[in-house]
Amino acid sequence: MATISLKASVDKKSNRVVFVESDEFFVDILFSFLTMPMGTIIHLISNLSPTNRIGCMNNLYKSVENIDVRYFRTEACKDMLLHPHNAAAAYSKSLKLKIDDIDTSSFFCCESSQCIASGYKLLSQYKNVYCGCGRPMSRNLNLSCPAPSNSGSDERNQGVFVQELARFVVSDYFQVMPASTSASISLLTKLGVMDTSNIEERIFDIGVTEVLELLECSLVSRTPLTEVLLARKEVPELRNEDSLQRTSLMREIPEHQSEINGETSVRLVVCKSKKVSNDIKEILLNPKIAPGSGYKNQPLGVKEAVDNQQYYYDWHTSKPIRTESICPRGSTLPLLTMMDPKSPYKEGTEGDGFLLDPAMFTVSDDLVVTPISPVSELSLVLEKLKISFNDIYICEVQVGREEASRLLAASFVSESALTDTFLRKMPKDALISDVLKE
Structure with a gap:
């Protein structure tokens, strides 16, 4: 089983990881966290330990599992939410430790070869979307994703997001910097470590399990490396009203976000390797959702990745091929249309949203979503919360980007x-930077 070796500087007095030194393999994995869909993260963390929770996200994921497929526009819509594709899958599949178990190399077409060759000519990345002819698109076709252009033939230089062979320093709170004496001193100073005799070096070999634990802790802890490498305590639970993580995140979002052309500006600390291409920087700094996963009027305005690939049907092999594939025997091949998996229509290009309209749902405070049943649902909720009808009132709220x-x-x-x-409402003058100084 593959592992990655980390050299950690540990403060023995506080039993805390100050920083780890690593190669590009570990940094690539950390950076890949920025590209992962939330549904995938919850799916992976739940498999790691069914009792682990990320706020209300587990409830939301479980709700999708429990909602009957008849409420969704297509059967694929439910699958898209539970097992979303990663728009950066072509890069992530090259990671030394692979944690995303979603297969994005499978394509599906109509059961009828005649239909795909000269009929509707539709292709789908999700199974059992219905073709325009009425048949389910259940015929499995495997097309491997093209390798990222920055991959090299030298095994030592096959970085994914960080291409060149280099060493990096990663702080306990995932600040990544090129390895240097000044970087190490800066991190020691920030933590108030004045006596370096309390610092000892330890070697840790981490595998897929530890990476998944780091992924989980990155969402709920300010000290993910310490939590995982030193096993100081169980993954923190954020149930305290005064939780540091909860307060800092909630203060950061509403009043201090800046919007440019409808996009939300996010502050990230990224290693500036001179060999990192602009395309890779765009993937990390402005991650997009996979093609076909977007919908109109999405409040957050997250953009959908554009699939510039074109697919043709090869008469000779009865399989689709990519544009970069060599056209066999100089044949003229029929162009295939990528089916929008959310579309119930035969054209395959008009899908919008995941749920059928005008279906209505009840959403509880902890984001449990159920099909609406006004009387029985309200009674059950009030009984569960031990609240009387006299203590409730109804108000209407608007949901925009903020x-x-x-x-x-x-x-x-x-x-x-x-x-x-x-x-x-959080104080308007409260910033996450203020919390970090504490």
Whole structure:
């Protein structure tokens, strides 16, 4: 089983990892966290330990599992939410430790070879989307993703996001810097470590399990390396109203976000390797959702990756081929149309949203989603919360980008996401930088 070796500087007095020194393999994995869909993260963490929770996200994921498929526009819509594709899959598959188990190399077409060759000519990345002829697109075709252009033939120089062979320093809170004496001293100073005799070096070999634990801790802890490498305690639970993580995230989102052309500006610390291409920087700094996963009027305005690939049907092998493939025997091949998996229509290009309209749902404070049943549902909720009818009132709220951003942040770190989003207000002058100084 593959492992990655980390050299950690540990403060014995506080039993805390100050930083680790690593090669590009570990940094590539950390950077890949930025590209992963949330559904994939919850799926992986749940497999690691069913009791592990990320705010309300586990409830949201479980709700999708429990909602009957008849409420979705297509059967594929449910699969897209539970097992979303990664727009950066072509890069992530080259990581030394592979943690994303979603297969993006499979394509599906109509059961009828005649239909795909001269009929509707549709191709799908999800199974059982219905072709225009009425048949399910269940015929499995495997097309391997093209390797990233920055991959080299030298095994030592096959970085994914960080191409050149280099060493990096990674702080306990995942700040990544090129390895240097000044970087090490800076991190020691920030933590107030004045006596270096308390610092000892330890070697840790981590595998897939430890990487998944780091992924989870990166969402709920300010000290993920310490939590995982030193096993200081169980993964923190964010149920305390005064939780540091909860407060810092919720303060950061609403009043201090800047919007340029409808996009939210996010501050990230990224290693500036001179050999990192602009395309890779774009993937990390402005991650997009996979093609076919977007929908109109999405409040957060997350963009959908553009699939510039074209696929043709090869008469001779009865399989689709990519544009970069050599056209066999100089044949003229029929062009295939990529089916929008959310579309129930035969054209395959009009899908919008995941759920059928006008279906209605009840969403609890901890983001449990169920098909609406006004009387029985309200009675059950009030009984569960021990609240009388006299103590409730109804109000209407608007959900725009600000509210959607607050709800997203709250869903990570709170078990009362709706209350935190619509009823609680954080001080306007509170910034995450203020919390970090404490």
